Each structure stands twice: as C-alpha cells, then as structure tokens.
Amino acid sequence: MLLFLRDGGPRSVLGQAALLSLLSTSTTSALNPQDLATTNILQTSLGPQPTFDIREATISSIHNALFSGLTTCHSLVSSYLARIEAFNPSLHAVLSLNPNALDLASAIDEQLSLNNASSISHKPLLCIPVLLKDNFDTSEMPTTGGSLSLAHNTPVKDAPTVTAFKQAGAIILGKTNLHEFALEGISVSSLGGQAVNPYDSTRTPGGSSGGTGAAIAANFAVLGTGTDTVNSLRSPASANSLWSFRPTRGLISREGVIPVGWTQDVVGGMARTVEDLAVMMTVMSSTVPEGGDNTTALVPPGMKGVDYRKALYSFEEGKLKGLRLGVLNGFWNHTAGLETDPVNEVMSNTLERLKEAGVELVNITDPVYDALEIAARLDVQTWEFREGLDAYLSSTTYEGNDTIGPRSFVDIYTSDNNKTNFLVLPSQYNYIRNAFNRSTSSPEYFVRQHGISNLQTHLFQTFSANDIDAIIYPEQKNLVVKIGSPSQSGRNGILAALTGSPVITLPVGFSEATEEAPVGVPVGMEILGRKWSDGKLLGIAKYVGEVLGPVRKMPTTGGLGKLVEVKGYEKVPEVKGVDGGNIPGVYPLGTY
DSSP states (O other): OOOEETTTEEOOHHHHHHHHHHTSOOSSOOOOOTTGGGOSOOOOTTSOOOOOOOTTOOHHHHHHHHHHTSOOHHHHHHHHHHHHHHHHHHHOOEEEEOTTHHHHHHHHHHHHHTTOGGGTTTOTTTTOEEEEETTBOOTTSOOOTTOGGGTTBOOSSOOHHHHHHHHTTOEEEEEEOOSGGGOSSSOEETTTEEOOOTTOTTBOOOSSSHHHHHHHHTTSOSEEEEEESSSTTHHHHHHTTOEEEEOOTTSSOOTTBOOSOTTTOEEEEEESSHHHHHHHHHHHTTOOOOSSOGGGGGOOGGGTTOOHHHHTTSSOTTTTTTOEEEEEGGGSOOSOOTTTHHHHHHHHHHHHHHHHTTOEEEEEOOTTOOHHHHHHHHOOHHHHHHHHHHHHHHHOOBSSOTTSSOOSHHHHHHOGGGTTSOBOOGGGHHHHHHHHHOOTTSHHHHHHHHHHHHHHHHHHHHHHHHTOSEEEEESBSSOOOBTTOSSOTTBOTHHHHHHTOOEEEEEEEEOOOOSSSTTOOEEEEEEEOOTTOHHHHHHHHHHHHHHHOOOOOOOOGGGTTSOOOOOOOSSOOOOOOOSSTTOOTTSOBTOO
C-alpha cells in the first residue's frame, strides 16, 4: 500500500530506495524500546503533530518523542531545517543541506506507521539529524573543504564513517563550514565566509571544525562530525560548550576525508551531552575499513566493536575518590589579562571541585610540555599536506565534467582559474609556500618523526612515573579569539595530535556575561589518556562532568534561545548564509 503522508507528500521512489538503505543491518547494539510494534501509541503523519521542542534535544528525548507519537521524523527534521533557515545567515555555520533529508525522514515515518517499529527500533541513531564537516565525502552533497576551488567536487561514494551513520539510522542533514582545508582555527573559508560563535558574535567559533561547533551549539542538529590535526575538534567544542572526542589514532577510519596529514589527522565528533557522545563514538568506531587507512590495522582486537555507552558506567558512584589526574602546568598561561583570567578562574574552580570529590591532582612541571615549543619542533603537517591532498584530488569526481576541478595542490594554489578561489590567512602564507617544496622524503621530516617517537615515549613515562590515570589542562589558555585575529592562539592540542592519544573535551565553565556575550564565553577542558584507553577516558569524563554539575548553557545571542516557527516543508530548502560576504578584509582571497 502506498501511503500519502500529510506532512511529506507521496512516498517517492527515492524515498523507498533511501528506506531500503536506511533499514540495512546496523553493526551497533539496540536501544530496546519495549514492544513498540504492538503498541497503539505510535501515530502516523496523517494528522497534525504536537510540537516537540528541539532546543537542547538529545538522542534519548528524540526517541522518546518519536516512539510515543509526540512527533514524527518528518516534523523533527523540519524543525531543524527551520532553525537553520532562521539563524544560519548570521552564523555561517552550514554550507549545504541534504536534498534527500525529508524523504529519508518520511520513509522512517512510513515504516513506523505500518507497525514495523521492531525492524528499525534497534538503530541507535534512528532519525537523529547529523551534520558533517565539509571535508567528509558523502554522495548527496559536494565535499568542498570550504574552498571555492572544490565547489563542484561531488564524490560518488560515502566515507566509511558516513556509511556507519546511515546504517545506524541517522539522517545526514547537511555539511558545515570549516577553516578552509582545515588548516587553522579561525573557521573562515572562501566558500562559506566567516563562521561566527553563537555565544559572542564578535568571536570565532574555534576551529577548524568551527561550523560544526557553532551548529551543534545553536541546535541545528544533534550530532556533528569533525577532524582534528592539531586542535580542530577540541577547539570548537571548548568554544561552544560542547563535548567532543578525539579518538586514539587508528580507532576510526579516515578514509573518504580530505586529509591534512596522516601522522596527526583523526576524525571524531561533537555533542551537547556525554551520553550522546558515547553513542556517536560507538557508531563511528564501527566503521569497516576499506583499505585506504592503514592505521586501522593497529587497532587491538579488544577495541573492535566496543559499545562506549557501557563505558559511561565504568566508574561506580564515588569512584573518583583516589583517581589520579596529572595537571600540565605548562599548558596554562599564568600571565594576568582580560583573555586569560576567565580561563584561569574557571580552571581553578574546576580543580578545586575535583579535589573536593577526592581526586588526587598531580602537578606536572616537566619543561617538555610546552605546547608552542612542541609544535615548532615536531609538527609535520607541511611535509604531508601536499602529498595527501594530491592523492585525494587525483581520484575524486566533479559535477558534470571531471576536467573542471583541480587535481592537485598545485592546481589549487597556482592555476589562473583559481586566483580568488582559495583563502589563506596571512599568518599561514609560509605554511603554503613551504608545502610546495616539502615532502615525506625530506631529511627534516625523518628528524621530526624521530622526535615524535621520543615524545610518545616520554608521555608514556610521565603516566608511569606519576601513576596517573589521565592528564588534564585547558583546551585553550585564553578565550577563543575575536574575528579578524591573525590566528587561533593559545591552544594546547598538539600533544595529543603528535602522540596519537585519545582526548575527551568537556565544558567546564564560562567567562562573565557581557553585552556581547549574554551568557559568557565558554571554556573547555581536555582529558588526555593513554593510547587505546578511549572507554576509560569517557567514563572519567562523565564523572568529572557530574562533579562539576550542569555547565552547558544554550546560546541566546541574536535570538538563538527562542523557538522558531516550523514551516510545512515539502522539500529541503536552499541553505542561506553560504557566501564570503562576511570575510574580514584582513584575510584577502587568492594570495599567499
């Protein structure tokens, strides 16, 4: 029987095909709603639906509403589209929307209306809207890296992580803005313009995954993906009062993602709650590698198929007593100032709360742990970037005509056709210039790789010598920088990036409220663990969060705290706010 659903129109062939794909067997475990298929509380989309408030919604609250009939998947997705339409023009967070999103949502509603809930209710992300950083390949939308030069790059194959989301029932809602090619933390791009922090419109959202951070904080979706070469997941999480995970390198496949450097790159995600983050980790780590990322061969057998939701309860109540956390003194800026004082105050209060809970704090003053010095001496991005980008561009496809797009790093940065089709910060001109001549066969590259091995050994010895469970420090020594700044200064992500260590970033507080930042500017803390301790780290982070109590606040700048009227969408609208009109003049296009 073909159903005609009031809020979605007749089911198209596309919707039926999408449903078949969506209902494929998931590799993750079930949510176990009780007897959904036999209850009468599920409503179809044939009549008007009650309003479900998506602000700060979680996976659990959405599934409760969906399975109880409080909302439909189509209505839910429409609510997120309405928020994006209302606020993206000011935030510049979303670059593109999935034209199939409403068909996918209606296909789920159709299955539920036919009392077939039992066939899909086990999917942990059923109907959960997910936004992808626009360096993840997906067949529904271009993958641009935020660059006008790749505006027509249209992959025909999903990245393995995207496939995992779809198998878990997620709705891929769209793609987010980022710092162009994920090379810095300002989150400005020639294609999408300057992404804006939803807590303070004069500030950047961190980066390079800044569009994802701003979008999830502004309730444009429930989950968002990012990549992290030095700070790029953790910086926007910190700046937007979110949770994020940077996994042990190798845990999650990086295939189908525009690379910066294979030594430091990982993929991960952001969420508003630790519970949602655990589900996301479970799904993303279920990826089946396809041979394009040899680091996945390093995953120990016991780390495969882990349900990270269980890790949330790896510590019993009160178990933080006796936990030993190293405090990296060198990752603070103790100089008083308007930008550093709020971070130091929040971190001081955090440490005090942890001590009161029985955590043993071990002060680590080892001079090796100096983020700026480590980056200057050991960062290898510029030796790997050109080769990795060339490999990606050599096999990608372009819309309509494979000859219209660049096939190499040199094509992007030297072609006459690309004179204004890329953006490089003035502080990064040397980065691009050096990348022309550096390679993985350069002698300096081998010297740095040897230094990275020594740093990994030193970090292991720090854990052992101090008998610590994890290491903590502020993600950024100062508040996230203002729009127009030379770079995203003061960040501490380099240690995890070079050692391949897992990190959970969590919200720990805010600066004082001001006229520009009505609820304050968020501050985040990193918890770094030994390699392959991802589950343990998540458990520690959950209980640290409970000690601190509710921290996250919803942004209110520019009306973001208000409900948005939801339209009766028949198709996915064109996304607004995708242009370079708000790029600060200090970042000229087409030059380095």
